[in-house]
Amino acid sequence: MRALSARVPWQTLRPLVRRHGSLADHRTLREFEDLRHHLVSEGADLDPELLVVRESSDGFGVFAGRAIQKGEVVASVPRRLVLEVPFAVQPRPAEALPFAAAAGGHGQWYDVMGFPAGRAAVTKAAERLIEEYHAGHNSPFKAYCAALPPPSVLPPPLHPLRRRWPLELLKASPMVERLYMEARSLNRECLEALAKIPDCSLELRCWALAAVITRNFALKGPTAGVSSLGLLPFIDLFNHQSSEGGKIPFTCSYQERHGCVVMVADRGIAKGEELTFVYAAAPDAALLIQYGIPPAASNFHNVAGIQIHSDVLGAEVRNVVRDWGWTDLTKPLLFTLPEAWQRGGLRISGAQPNLDRPHVPPPKQQTRRRGHRKRDHAPNHDGATLAVLVAWLEAALSRTPSRWQRCAPSEDSDLFAAVAVIAEREAEILEECLLETRRRLLAAELLLESFEAAREWQFCQTLALQREVPAVDRPFLKTLGYFLAEEAFRRASLRFLEKEKEEEEEEEEEE
Numbered sequence: 001m002r003a004l005s006a007r008v009p010w011q012t013l014r015p016l017v018r019r020h021g022s023l024a025d026h027r028t029l030r031e032f033e034d035l036r037h038h039l040v041s042e043g044a045d046l047d048p049e050l051l052v053v054r055e056s057s058d059g060f061g062v063f064a065g066r067a068i069q070k071g072e073v074v075a076s077v078p079r080r081l082v083l084e085v086p087f088a089v090q091p092r093p094a095e096a097l098p099f100a101a102a103a104g105g106h107g108q109w110y111d112v113m114g115f116p117a118g119r120a121a122v123t124k125a126a127e128r129l130i131e132e133y134h135a136g137h138n139s140p141f142k143a144y145c146a147a148l149p150p151p152s153v154l155p156p157p158l159h160p161l162r163r164r165w166p167l168e169l170l171k172a173s174p175m176v177e178r179l180y181m182e183a184r185s186l187n188r189e190c191l192e193a194l195a196k197i198p199d200c201s202l203e204l205r206c207w208a209l210a211a212v213i214t215r216n217f218a219l220k221g222p223t224a225g226v227s228s229l230g231l232l233p234f235i236d237l238f239n240h241q242s243s244e245g246g247k248i249p250f251t252c253s254y255q256e257r258h259g260c261v262v263m264v265a266d267r268g269i270a271k272g273e274e275l276t277f278v279y280a281a282a283p284d285a286a287l288l289i290q291y292g293i294p295p296a297a298s299n300f301h302n303v304a305g306i307q308i309h310s311d312v313l314g315a316e317v318r319n320v321v322r323d324w325g326w327t328d329l330t331k332p333l334l335f336t337l338p339e340a341w342q343r344g345g346l347r348i349s350g351a352q353p354n355l356d357r358p359h360v361p362p363p364k365q366q367t368r369r370r371g372h373r374k375r376d377h378a379p380n381h382d383g384a385t386l387a388v389l390v391a392w393l394e395a396a397l398s399r400t401p402s403r404w405q406r407c408a409p410s411e412d413s414d415l416f417a418a419v420a421v422i423a424e425r426e427a428e429i430l431e432e433c434l435l436e437t438r439r440r441l442l443a444a445e446l447l448l449e450s451f452e453a454a455r456e457w458q459f460c461q462t463l464a465l466q467r468e469v470p471a472v473d474r475p476f477l478k479t480l481g482y483f484l485a486e487e488a489f490r491r492a493s494l495r496f497l498e499k500e501k502e503e504e505e506e507e508e509e510e511e
């Protein structure tokens with residue numbers, strides 16, 4: 001894998017993780033202590049050794065003031081202290097439309113904002129928060145509102161609700177572009193719905209909406225088929241921890257127990273360690289756009305976006321992709337290639353089948369006989385398909401974001417740096433995928449050549465042998481056939497490796 005510095009520009013030399021920008025957060029530990037007192041007096045159980053600490057100049061987090069054992073409940077808040085809004089759960093479609101899912105439509109949105117009932121609940125919760133804020137001392141959520149970040153840091157500095165992102169920045173990553181554009185329009189929808197509240201400034205609407213979007217918890221609703229969205233005082237001070245490969249660095253998870261929402265330690269936590277949980281198993285681009293969280297040191301869920309325009313497809317394939325669900329061919333399709341495939345050695349099972357889809361018959365053209373097991377839509381890995389994939393990946397990689405890297409204005413530098421890191425990681429995924437697809441293309445070409453040669457040779461050998469070998473020994477010929485094919489495969493592999501080595505040497509010489 002290439003060194004990160006090869007493409008990441010100047011901004012990333014500064015520490016990125018947990019940087020929140022330079023806006024002032026005026027909260028003091030006093031507000032958190034008041035909140036703790038209020039909650040405990042109302043029946044919450046909060047470990048007195050949980051410390052709320054300002055862990056950077058702009059953000060707070062919860063830290064262990066003592067060693068905590070695996071399984072311990074560190075915080076328990078009764079449901080009646082939660083600002084809660086129920087919403088109807090949408091039944092999940094039995095089989096998601098392959099393209100719609102891959103296209104990064106709302107299916108790729110990681111939160112309640114992804115569907116109308118969820119957005120209505122978000123708006124309702126923001127409306128409730130504004131009411132409580134206006135009620136001031138008379139509100140049962142007075143202490144909670146005081147402990148929330150002030151409008152100077154909520155929306156968080158890197159959040160799309162904070163300000164419009166420069167267009168050149170979006171060019172860096174198709175994933176960022178798609179998620180940002182979606183977030184903008186969905187956020188606008190909620191802000192417009194909130195505009196009906198009298199005497200409510202845009203700043204207050206943005207504050208309340210950002211509080212709900214970045215701090216909501218999904219809870220089980222009062223009745224079956226209904227879920228609810230809750231703002232959980234104190235528990236919402238826990239920060240997010242990205243997943244790093246097979247390791248489980250996060251410390252806690254939340255559960256619902258006997259009318260309370262509880263935070264439970266998922267592993268032993270040392271004194272002084274931060275208590276975190278996973279907000280969403282989402283790539284950095286989604287975490288940035290939903291929560292304003294800058295990219296982590298590593299995130300197992302990262303993906304690369306690759307945009308395919310329908311004009312690269314032949315007329316026949318265009319008809320096929322329509323059946324797959326890519327109905328508006330004027331809009332580019334966003335495929336996502338997971339990073340996870342890299343860990344399985346050279347297997348690219350996650351990435352390629354996604355890209356192969358235009359070359360595979362859509363489901364409705366596949367007939368299935370009764371009693372037969374459903375077959376996967378096996379990707380067609382012939383040379384022609386692989387060549388198309390190579391072209392697409394090369395085109396995706398040629399979107400080198402050079403212009404925005406050079407002209408990054410200083411007030412946006414944290415944002416530019418965050419997107420630069422995301423774009424860099426996406427380029428790495430694309431490069432690995434391109435490398436592997438090129439290898440496969442070469443192997444497919446060589447294999448085809450050698451199989452043709454082998455078939456001819458096998459045929460001649462078989463004819464020659466048939467004359468000499470008695471009929472009883474015919475199965476022997478079959479075995480010999482396999483042997484010959486295998487031998488041809490072995491030789492093709494050797495030729496492939498030799499060719500690859502030659503190419504590497506040539507590359508080295510060029511360098």
Ligand SMILES: C[S@@+](CC[C@H](N)C(=O)[O-])C[C@H]1O[C@@H](n2cnc3c(N)ncnc32)[C@H](O)[C@@H]1O
Nearest residue numbers: 018059060156214215236237238239240291293
């Ligand atoms: C639920 S709140 C967590 C408490 C918050 N830090 C505070 O000071 O109130 C979520 C917000 O905290 C910040 N945050 C959470 N996890 C983070 C992380 N790993 N890195 C940077 N910021 C994070 C983001 O601004 C996010 O929108």
